Amino acid sequence: MSTATLSQLATETTWTAVCRLADILPNTGAAALIGRRQVAVVRYRPRQGAETVHALGNFDPFSQAFVIARGIVGDAQGTPMIASPIYKQRFRLADGGCIDDPSVSLPTWPCRVRDGVVEVALAS
Amino acid sequence: MIAQRRLVVIGNGMVGHRFIEEAVARGLHQSWHITVLGEEPRAAYDRVNLSTFFAGKSADDLSLLPSRDYYHQHAIACHLGDKAAAIDRASRIITTAGGRTVLYDRLVLATGSFPFVPPVPGRDAAGCFVYRTLDDLEAIRAWATGRTAAGEARKVGVVVGGGLLGLECANAVKNLGLVTNVVDVAPRLMGIQVDDGGGALLRRKIEALGVKVHLAKVTSELTKRDDGSVAALRFADKSELPTDLVVFSAGIRPRDDLAKSSGLAMGERGGITIDHACRTSDHDVFAIGECALHQNRIYGLVAPGYHMARVAADHLAGVEDPATFSGFDMSTKLKLLGIEVASFGDAHGSAAGCHQLAFSDSRTETYKKLVLSADRKVLLGGILVGDAAAYGQLHQAMLNRIDLGTNPEALILPTIGDAKPAGFGIAALPDSAGICSCHNVSKGAICGAIRSAKLTEVGQIKSSTKAGTGCGSCVPLLKDLLKAELKKTGVEVKNHLCEHFPRSRQELHHVVRVQRIRSFDELITRHGVGTGCEICKPAVASILASTWNDHVLDAEHAGLQDTNDRYLANIQRDGTYSVVPRVPGGEITPDQLLCLGRVAKKFGLYTKITGGQRVDLFGARLEQLPLIWEELLTVGFESGHAYGKALRTVKSCVGSTWCRYGVQDSVGLAITLENRYKGLRSPHKLKSGCSGCARECAEAQSKDFGIIATENGYNLHVCGNGGMKPQHAPLLAADLSQEQVIRYLDRFLMFYIRTADRLERTATWFNKLEGGMDYLRSVVIDDKLALAAELEADMQRIVDTYQDEWRTVVEDPARRARFRAFVNSDAKDESVVMASERGQPRPATWEEKRDRVANLLTV
Numbered sequence: 001m002s003t004a005t006l007s008q009l010a011t012e013t014t015w016t017a018v019c020r021l022a023d024i025l026p027n028t029g030a031a032a033l034i035g036r037r038q039v040a041v042v043r044y045r046p047r048q049g050a051e052t053v054h055a056l057g058n059f060d061p062f063s064q065a066f067v068i069a070r071g072i073v074g075d076a077q078g079t080p081m082i083a084s085p086i087y088k089q090r091f092r093l094a095d096g097g098c099i100d101d102p103s104v105s106l107p108t109w110p111c112r113v114r115d116g117v118v119e120v121a122l123a124s
Numbered sequence: 125m126i127a128q129r130r131l132v133v134i135g136n137g138m139v140g141h142r143f144i145e146e147a148v149a150r151g152l153h154q155s156w157h158i159t160v161l162g163e164e165p166r167a168a169y170d171r172v173n174l175s176t177f178f179a180g181k182s183a184d185d186l187s188l189l190p191s192r193d194y195y196h197q198h199a200i201a202c203h204l205g206d207k208a209a210a211i212d213r214a215s216r217i218i219t220t221a222g223g224r225t226v227l228y229d230r231l232v233l234a235t236g237s238f239p240f241v242p243p244v245p246g247r248d249a250a251g252c253f254v255y256r257t258l259d260d261l262e263a264i265r266a267w268a269t270g271r272t273a274a275g276e277a278r279k280v281g282v283v284v285g286g287g288l289l290g291l292e293c294a295n296a297v298k299n300l301g302l303v304t305n306v307v308d309v310a311p312r313l314m315g316i317q318v319d320d321g322g323g324a325l326l327r328r329k330i331e332a333l334g335v336k337v338h339l340a341k342v343t344s345e346l347t348k349r350d351d352g353s354v355a356a357l358r359f360a361d362k363s364e365l366p367t368d369l370v371v372f373s374a375g376i377r378p379r380d381d382l383a384k385s386s387g388l389a390m391g392e393r394g395g396i397t398i399d400h401a402c403r404t405s406d407h408d409v410f411a412i413g414e415c416a417l418h419q420n421r422i423y424g425l426v427a428p429g430y431h432m433a434r435v436a437a438d439h440l441a442g443v444e445d446p447a448t449f450s451g452f453d454m455s456t457k458l459k460l461l462g463i464e465v466a467s468f469g470d471a472h473g474s475a476a477g478c479h480q481l482a483f484s485d486s487r488t489e490t491y492k493k494l495v496l497s498a499d500r501k502v503l504l505g506g507i508l509v510g511d512a513a514a515y516g517q518l519h520q521a522m523l524n525r526i527d528l529g530t531n532p533e534a535l536i537l538p539t540i541g542d543a544k545p546a547g548f549g550i551a552a553l554p555d556s557a558g559i560c561s562c563h564n565v566s567k568g569a570i571c572g573a574i575r576s577a578k579l580t581e582v583g584q585i586k587s588s589t590k591a592g593t594g595c596g597s598c599v600p601l602l603k604d605l606l607k608a609e610l611k612k613t614g615v616e617v618k619n620h621l622c623e624h625f626p627r628s629r630q631e632l633h634h635v636v637r638v639q640r641i642r643s644f645d646e647l648i649t650r651h652g653v654g655t656g657c658e659i660c661k662p663a664v665a666s667i668l669a670s671t672w673n674d675h676v677l678d679a680e681h682a683g684l685q686d687t688n689d690r691y692l693a694n695i696q697r698d699g700t701y702s703v704v705p706r707v708p709g710g711e712i713t714p715d716q717l718l719c720l721g722r723v724a725k726k727f728g729l730y731t732k733i734t735g736g737q738r739v740d741l742f743g744a745r746l747e748q749l750p751l752i753w754e755e756l757l758t759v760g761f762e763s764g765h766a767y768g769k770a771l772r773t774v775k776s777c778v779g780s781t782w783c784r785y786g787v788q789d790s791v792g793l794a795i796t797l798e799n800r801y802k803g804l805r806s807p808h809k810l811k812s813g814c815s816g817c818a819r820e821c822a823e824a825q826s827k828d829f830g831i832i833a834t835e836n837g838y839n840l841h842v843c844g845n846g847g848m849k850p851q852h853a854p855l856l857a858a859d860l861s862q863e864q865v866i867r868y869l870d871r872f873l874m875f876y877i878r879t880a881d882r883l884e885r886t887a888t889w890f891n892k893l894e895g896g897m898d899y900l901r902s903v904v905i906d907d908k909l910a911l912a913a914e915l916e917a918d919m920q921r922i923v924d925t926y927q928d929e930w931r932t933v934v935e936d937p938a939r940r941a942r943f944r945a946f947v948n949s950d951a952k953d954e955s956v957v958m959a960s961e962r963g964q965p966r967p968a969t970w971e972e973k974r975d976r977v978a979n980l981l982t983v
Contacts, residue, residue, distance in 0.1 A: 072684075
């Protein structure tokens with residue numbers, strides 16, 4: 001239950017526990033505060049295959065508001081995505097890239113579930 | 125107060141009316157007080173299609189007014205049946221035959237023309253008519269269906285004039301069942317438009333229809349019977365043509381007597397002289413249409429008149445770069461007595477060195493002629509008789525000087541075998557090419573409308589651009605443009621909800637109901653693919669809510685909800701929310717008002733009155749929403765669903781309880797309706813209004829459903845719209861009891877909810893509904909689909925299962941827990957920063973808050 005970027009991590013990666021997985025409904029997001037940084041934690045559950053969790057920046061560059069976590073989660077042609085609640089641009093969960101405007105992307109951080117707790121690879 | 129300037133229009137024919145529409149389009153009715161004077165007792169009607177009056181069309185069918193009260197709606201005074209008798213230009217006063225005096229600052233003369241009656245002895249005989257107005261037609265009909273002094277039915281009619289109007293008139297006489305004759309002094313029919321070859325074919329075809337044609341006949345006298353009625357035409361060659369009725373339709377003359385007596389400059393043979401701006405010799409007086417003389421020419425067709433209306437309106441409105449009148453292409457395509465005739469450009473080949481190509485086929489009875497430039501590359505004009513389908517293309521080829529290539533013959537020769545008909549292709553036209561000359565719509569404008577509004581039918585092009593709604597000759601071109609444009613964009617008209625559901629919203633609504641599907645997961649498992657998206661999830665959430673009415677924030681529904689439904693409030697640009705409690709019918713108690721003020725002060729909210737008679741509280745943070753509602757609930761407020769595609773408000777006026785004019789209790793009904801339909805999820809938002817009398821203070825006709833009280837009950841209007849494309853709500857049923865209003869509304873609303881597309885307002889839905897209001901009435905009132913009981917039961921279930929969404933959230937810790945800014949912290953969201961304006965908070969702009977917020981992206 002983690003994204004593929006795990007392997008890229010240095011050994012001293014700091015994982016910050018954010019919440020229990022059960023605190024986030026399947027196929028929704030929740031905003032988490034890590035230090036002063038706002039992170040959109042997204043729980044993606046496809047109809048087939050394993051559930052994944054993702055951490056993206058909560059700042060929507062299009063509306064300049066911190067709202068990404070409140071977007072609708074789903075897929076575009078099979079690619080897991082979250083759509084901004086303000087103007088509906090879609091961002092890939094895997095790498096934060098904007099499907100509707102390739103010049104824009106959100107930062108992402110590795111994210112995993114340990115013992116029912118969601119952790120993000122970002123130091124507080 | 126500065127007195128409003130006065131604009132007077134004399135004449136309410138086709139061009140006079142068009143001028144009013146052009147004026148309204150430019151907002152002149154707001155800056156001028158406009159008065160219309162018309163001699164005829166009827167408002168403007170379609171004279172071009174006058175002959176259809178005898179084929180069964182009514183005066184109402186021919187009316188040109190977009191709605192019966194069009195003038196009234198635009199505050200335009202309209203005095204019909206009162207002829208303007210004199211203009212005193214020095215004092216700018218018009219006097220009418222009825223004794224009315226009307227002042228003006230600017231004057232538009234649209235007095236039109238009158239039929240020319242040749243000065244032959246006996247033309248005053250009873251049974252002689254002209255063909256111009258509906259009154260003329262009624263007189264002709266009365267005479268034709270009457271009896272002679274000898275008690276015999278009238279059998280024979282003669283039309284004097286074989287031109288365009290004469291043949292149109294012959295059609296009318298024929299429609300009356302008379303043996304019809306056409307007489308003309310010229311040696312061929314439609315001498316202006318067609319040549320000898322075309323004229324000969326036209327004559328053969330007309331005679332085949334039973335109309336007798338007498339050409340090169342000079343009428344010297346009309347003989348009378350003993351009772352003074354017309355007996356026969358006597359010609360210069362001494363021959364006679366016995367008849368019971370004569371209609372003169374031998375051309376028109378400008379109606380310029382009023383202008384002449386007021387001293388305006390006139391042409392030598394009549395007509396009010398105008399310049400390129402359609403101004404007469406008096407700077408403050410314009411003349412347009414058939415009364416106007418431009419460079420010594422009178423234009424006897426409607427299209428140039430319409431153009432003059434545009435020009436005059438532009439100049440009156442003072443627009444930048446106004447249109448001008450510099451002559452007009454008199455090309456035309458007509459259907460006379462069912463025979464297609466088209467004539468364009470230099471039809472008679474008068475240009476020096478031009479070539480003519482003609483093709484005539486006696487079997488198919490067609491005649492086609494092209495006039496080509498000396499190098500045969502460019503089309504200068506042409507004539508088509510019997511089959512004018514190519515008119516649109518050929519006319520465009522001429523106007524745009526399109527290179528015809530090496531084989532222009534192919535344009536008129538019949539195709540052999542499977543060869544495709546020759547043509548230059550619509551793609552060859554430049555964007556500036558004028559497709560509809562009646563309404564001055566270019567190819568670029570039409571293609572732009574097709575693309576931007578995603579049009580898929582010619583009817584939509586007509587309603588959105590007006591192209592094709594004048595003479596109709598460009599409709600085939602519209603079809604071609606549409607086809608080409610759709611092909612280009614690769615649009616295949618599918619109504620699938622999105623990539624996840626290969627079904628329309630209507631189909632999904634059906635399966636949800638019939639298969640009793642209660643969750644998105646179940647629906648996508650059985651009928652879709654993938655995980656869903658921002659399009660299908662809210663749409664399905666709405667379908668589920670309008671069918672089963674579960675709470676939208678139940679665990680299995682919460683993730684489906686669009687932004688606003690997700691937190692039961694309206695998200696604003698900075699990520700904060702606005703809160704709108706329900707105020708049924710706009711009736712609110714002092715305690716509730718105090719509570720709103722208290723809450724706004726306590727939470728630092730910006731307050732604004734909405735258009736729907738409610739109060740909007742802005743700037744609430746996510747975590748504040750349940751706290752705010754806790755307080756609002758204490759004084760009886762409920763969710764206003766301002767966040768949902770759901771019933772918003774039923775706006776009302778105070779009605780008979782207080783108002784001197786009210787005839788019913790509009791507030792009471794509004795509250796009843798709002799409470800009945802509150803919480804109802806629908807394809808798009810629903811707005812309503814309820815007015816206590818015909819003054820319509822609640823603006824019910826601009827709503828999705830509106831009720832207007834009458835002496836006898838209530839009139840129910842549906843499918844209106846304000847907003848971007850305002851549309852009046854047409855009347856569904858009149859003089860209903862309150863019970864009937866509710867029954868019809870239950871059926872109407874549920875029918876709409878079942879069948880509309882996602883995010884389709886009732887007005888758009890209605891415009892697409894085949895059969896229009898007749899069909900809607902047959903479903904809602906006559907129950908033609910035998911659905912009424914089911915629709916009513918569905919609605920009753922929604923009404924019975926209503927819950928106040930906010931009360932449920934406030935009282936349920938699990939749902940309430942989701943109203944947190946952060947899942948792991950109770951800290952406030954630092955990115956929300958307010959500034960102050962006019963004593964209230966507003967979101968800080970990015971510039972204002974950058975220093976405080978930008979580092980949140982990098983910490």
